[in-house]
Structure formats: C-alpha cells, structure tokens
Amino acid sequence: MSAGIDLENVVCDFGSFRAVDHVNVSIKPGEFFSFLGPSGCGKTTILRMISGFTEPTQGVVRIGGVDVRGQRPNQRPTALIFQNLALFPLMTVAENIAFGLEVRGIDKAKRRARADELLRLVDLPGAADKYPSQLSGGQKQRVAIARALAVEPAVMLLDEPLSALDLKLRQHMRAELRAIQKRTGVTFIYITHDQGEALAMSDRVGVMSQGRIQQVADPREIYNNPVNGFVASFVGENNIFDGTVVNPAGGMASYETPLGTFRARLGELATGKGVKLFVRPEHTAISLTAAVENAVPVTISEVSFEGSFISVHGVAAGGKTLVAEIRNDGAATVPAIGSAAFMSFDPALGAILPDAETDR
Amino acid sequence: MQDLIRRYGAGLTGLMVLLVAFWLLMLVIIPNITLFESSFRPYLPVVEMGGPRDVYSVNNYMKVFDGSVETTILGMTFMVPVHIRTFFLTIWYSVTVTLACFVLAYPIAFYLAKIANPKSVPTLLLLLFVPLWVSEVLRAFAWWIILALKGPLNSLLLSLSLIDKPVRWITDYDAVLIGLVYTYILFMLFPIYNAISSLDTNQIEAAEDLGASRWRIHWRIVLPHSKPGIASGAVMVFMLSAGSLLVPSILGSTTSQWFTQTIQQWMNDALDWNTASAYAFLLLFLCTAFVSLVMWIFRVKLSDIAK
Numbered sequence: 001m002s003a004g005i006d007l008e009n010v011v012c013d014f015g016s017f018r019a020v021d022h023v024n025v026s027i028k029p030g031e032f033f034s035f036l037g038p039s040g041c042g043k044t045t046i047l048r049m050i051s052g053f054t055e056p057t058q059g060v061v062r063i064g065g066v067d068v069r070g071q072r073p074n075q076r077p078t079a080l081i082f083q084n085l086a087l088f089p090l091m092t093v094a095e096n097i098a099f100g101l102e103v104r105g106i107d108k109a110k111r112r113a114r115a116d117e118l119l120r121l122v123d124l125p126g127a128a129d130k131y132p133s134q135l136s137g138g139q140k141q142r143v144a145i146a147r148a149l150a151v152e153p154a155v156m157l158l159d160e161p162l163s164a165l166d167l168k169l170r171q172h173m174r175a176e177l178r179a180i181q182k183r184t185g186v187t188f189i190y191i192t193h194d195q196g197e198a199l200a201m202s203d204r205v206g207v208m209s210q211g212r213i214q215q216v217a218d219p220r221e222i223y224n225n226p227v228n229g230f231v232a233s234f235v236g237e238n239n240i241f242d243g244t245v246v247n248p249a250g251g252m253a254s255y256e257t258p259l260g261t262f263r264a265r266l267g268e269l270a271t272g273k274g275v276k277l278f279v280r281p282e283h284t285a286i287s288l289t290a291a292v293e294n295a296v297p298v299t300i301s302e303v304s305f306e307g308s309f310i311s312v313h314g315v316a317a318g319g320k321t322l323v324a325e326i327r328n329d330g331a332a333t334v335p336a337i338g339s340a341a342f343m344s345f346d347p348a349l350g351a352i353l354p355d356a357e358t359d360r
Numbered sequence: 361m362q363d364l365i366r367r368y369g370a371g372l373t374g375l376m377v378l379l380v381a382f383w384l385l386m387l388v389i390i391p392n393i394t395l396f397e398s399s400f401r402p403y404l405p406v407v408e409m410g411g412p413r414d415v416y417s418v419n420n421y422m423k424v425f426d427g428s429v430e431t432t433i434l435g436m437t438f439m440v441p442v443h444i445r446t447f448f449l450t451i452w453y454s455v456t457v458t459l460a461c462f463v464l465a466y467p468i469a470f471y472l473a474k475i476a477n478p479k480s481v482p483t484l485l486l487l488l489f490v491p492l493w494v495s496e497v498l499r500a501f502a503w504w505i506i507l508a509l510k511g512p513l514n515s516l517l518l519s520l521s522l523i524d525k526p527v528r529w530i531t532d533y534d535a536v537l538i539g540l541v542y543t544y545i546l547f548m549l550f551p552i553y554n555a556i557s558s559l560d561t562n563q564i565e566a567a568e569d570l571g572a573s574r575w576r577i578h579w580r581i582v583l584p585h586s587k588p589g590i591a592s593g594a595v596m597v598f599m600l601s602a603g604s605l606l607v608p609s610i611l612g613s614t615t616s617q618w619f620t621q622t623i624q625q626w627m628n629d630a631l632d633w634n635t636a637s638a639y640a641f642l643l644l645f646l647c648t649a650f651v652s653l654v655m656w657i658f659r660v661k662l663s664d665i666a667k
Contacts, residue, residue, distance in 0.1 A: 073569045074568050074570075074573065082566060084562055086566040088566075088567075090584045099567065100570035100571055103567075103572045
C-alpha cells in the first residue's frame, strides 16, 4: 500500500518570493527519496505541498496518480513527521499512536492492540502508558514514526526528524529508519540539509538550491558525478581550479590553469564560460616525484590525523591551498610539514563542471 | 530581601516593605477581620453595644432562611426563602455569564493566537482594550441606553426588518447578563489567548495530518491544552460576576435581584452592617466552595491556574 508522487512543473510563491521554482520529480512507490539542500532552498515547501498544508501556485501534485490539489491534509494518504515531532504531550504514547485510528472511529481495544503492535515494530515495547515527556529523544522519534505508520499512509513525509538528536543516536536512527522503510514498503520522502544522512539512507536524492532541483540521482551518482559545482560542493569537499577548457574530445578535455594544464573529465553541462575543475580530496594523491599525470608541486603546510584518514594541506605556487586525504591503512607515510611534494589526481576522477547552479 | 537591600539600600527597602505591610494589614486584613467579627454580633443601638445583649451568635447568618416566596422550578412549585432564592439565582446567572463568556471568547482567542496575521495582533488587542479606558459606570449606562425600548439597538433591528416590534431587553435578568458578559469577557479572553498562544502550531497540523476534523482538533488538542487558561478565566469571570454590584444595579429590572444588592440593602437601607457582613461572607465562602467543587470536577489544580 504505497504510492508514487509526481510533481509536475510545481511552482510555489510566497508574495514576491519564489520558494519552489518549476520542480519536476517522479518518486516511485516504495522508494526512499531525499530532498537535500541548504535551509531556505524550498525543500520544506515541497513537503508541505505534498502533505497539503501549502497549495502550489502552479503545477500539479499527484499522489498515486491522483491529482490532490484542493485536498486538505486530513484527506490525503500521507503522514508527516515534523522536525520537532509534535507529539501530543497530554496523551500517553499509546493514545498518541492511536490518534489517527481514534479519528477514524476505530474502537478502543483494536486501537490499543494496533498501538502495541506498532510499538514492537519500532522496537519500543512497554512504553505504551508513558507520557512523551518521560521518553528520551530517540524514543520520542520512534513514537512519532509509529504514530505516522498507524494510519497506514501510502507516503511518509519526514522533515529533518533527526536534526535534534546527538551524533551517535542520529547514526543509529538512520539505519533504523531505513530498516522500517524496507519492512513496511511505504514510500519515504525525507527532507534534510545533512548530505551524510541523504547519501546513507536514500534510494535516490534530489539536490535543491534556490527553489530548483539541481540533480536527481542515486547517492553514488550524486557524489561521483555531480552535474555542477553546487552539487559537487554541497555533497562533499573539493579542490577547485580556475581556468579554461581546451581540446574537448570524447568526454575528456584539457584544462589550462595558472598551475599547469590538467586532463580531466568534461561534465555534460560544462559548456562555455563559468566552468571550473573539481577534484575531491580523497581522489588527490601525494607523491615525491612529478612522474604522474596532473601533478602540482606543493609545500606541505599542515597535516591532521583524523583517525580513519589523514588530511594533508599543501600550498602550491601562487599561494593556493590544495587538500589531499590519505586513507589510514596503518602504513601510510605522511610527508613532513615544510617538505616539498607533488599532489596529483587521476584524469577520470577530476571533473570540469559549471561553477554554480544550473537550470534544468 | 538581601538582594533588595543591595540594590536599593536599607532606607528605600525598609520603606517599600513598610508600605506593602501597611497596605496588607490596614487595608485588607484588619477590615476583613473586623467585618468577620461583627458578622457574629447583633445589630444594636449604640448604647447597648458591649452590653448584655451584645453576644456572639450565628443569628445574622440564619437570616437568609427568613421570609419564603413561591418559586417554580421545572414546573414544580416550592416555598423558598427569598434570600436563598436570590443567592441561587446569582450563582445560576453567574454560571450562565461564565459560559457565555467562554463561548464568545474561545473562538476569538483561537483566531488571535493561531489564525490572525501576527503583525495585526497588537492592533486587534488594542482595539479589545479600548473600551476599558472608559469607566465601568459609563459603560453600564451606555448599555442601558443601547438596550432601551426606543434605543439604538431596537431601531437598528427594526430598520433591518429583523424584528417587527421593539424588544424589551431590560427585563428580568436579560440586560444584567448582557452587561456582565460585556464587562468581564476580557478576563476570559486573555487567559485563553495566552494558553492557546503557547500551543505549538505543529500539534494542530499533526492532528490534521493524521486525519482529524476541525472539531476533533479542538476537542482533543486545543481545548485540553488551554484548560488551565479556561479555568483561570472562568474563575475570574464567575467570581467577578457574582460579586458585581454596579452592573446589576444599573441594568437590573424590577424582577431582578443580585445577592450583592441584598448585601447593599442590609448595609445602606437597613443600616445593619452586621447582617450585611454575614451575607458578604456567606457569598464569599459559598462561591469559593462552588469554584473548588467545579475545579475538582474538571481536575484543575490551583497551581495550573496560577501559571
């Protein structure tokens, strides 16, 4: 019992401010889909348009193929989990979970049975008669999920529900949410500004900026093949080079910069001006000779040991700082601070991309 | 106390404490104790005060049982002491005023707290306050004029053809109720407004998202949350209404009598301050008992109201 969502040319204006700008996305039934973007990018507005609290100015919202414009939130087959969870403080956990059943006129014994069943599903048995104020952050989270699942929604909408939790719990709840989604098969639409969360949990991610969708793809594609500089920078770190494209051929190109000419992959949308070269720190290698391709001579300025990896900063000619991350395999050699070295990257792992957001 | 002395110095702190103590002791506690004491003593000519007949008794309190009148309740006729009848009518109509204030104030409070544009709320609150700048006497008289048989309200309703002959508004307790609701509704509105303002709007949206109708949202979410505000508003409106003298005096009719008017008659017309005191304390104690009972029924604690 899950439904797909289609957003067709959806626009939402608040006065003269355009919060959502011609968004086209199709979310498949049973998919875990994340909208990722900085605050104010319009992702919460999209969620509110799907749940029915906000109506689109233009465009169509379909749930399971049905145009839901004009339907109130209490008529839509969606359940929203709020950022602050919005549990009802004057009701017990069981009453909270059964609230959606209570409004549907289901009798008390059945409601209680269903609440107990859902509490087992979210791994919180025995909390039925407590009040929300007696629960920890993670437990409240589970109650909110159970309360939303109780109405058997076709679509679950989650508005940054993990942002209030501490790091350890957040990572635990990520796996938990993913597991619950797989178990129930309900379509999950997840809103977050945390790229780690989006990449770790989702089947597909839609990266947003300024009301527009920048890229929709699976997490691996988003990270490895970002379509533009905004996506590349939002989902990870980069060494960015400024220069001009020469000799584009077969998806590859040379890129002339003050630090030398590099070979790199040419992004599909990288045409004309305003393109830059993006290389991830973990794709940047350190060597003592210039024997490899795409090498830049640097002076090592900073080495920080992060545990699983070692972050090395090097200053190139002209004062530009490059960052390389070396995996800590137990035998990694780290150059001394102040020593000379070369930083290089594989042409297949450097990408020439449009600098900023692109219209799609 | 230490804090106050450090901040304002010993002299100023001492003065403030003395003034508060004077106000409490001389203007509140002693007058009440004096009245309470005199309520147990008979009303005597000055020369007999302190004489052999000046002894404590509950005779003044028992006077409420004097002089019965015929009263019809639900089609059955009883003989009820006139002052007890007045007392129960006062309680009954004060409850009516309280309920009417709640029914009128709740939607306004909800509108102000959750629906109105936050920018316009200060203006709306100011508009609600403006009538309070006019003296209560003038406002009661204004209603007396508005409700008069040939007054503006009847003229308006006649000109709109909503009625075909003038309505006699100032009859029985009708005008008293209108006047009391008007005078005390803000005491109901503001505590409820404060309570609803503190409700997280996400709770309302969460309930709606889970399928609740508008009525259900109010019944299960907004009303329980605003219960302390409703309780404190109801207590204030009820106590102020039952203790009001001005409105029943100005807007009353020949067939309306408020218990405070009875007290005033003992005091001003009979010049019997002893019985008047006894009646005043009866009103105070019985109203307090009634309020406590209602609070117990609705499971409201005193600490909820004080918040």
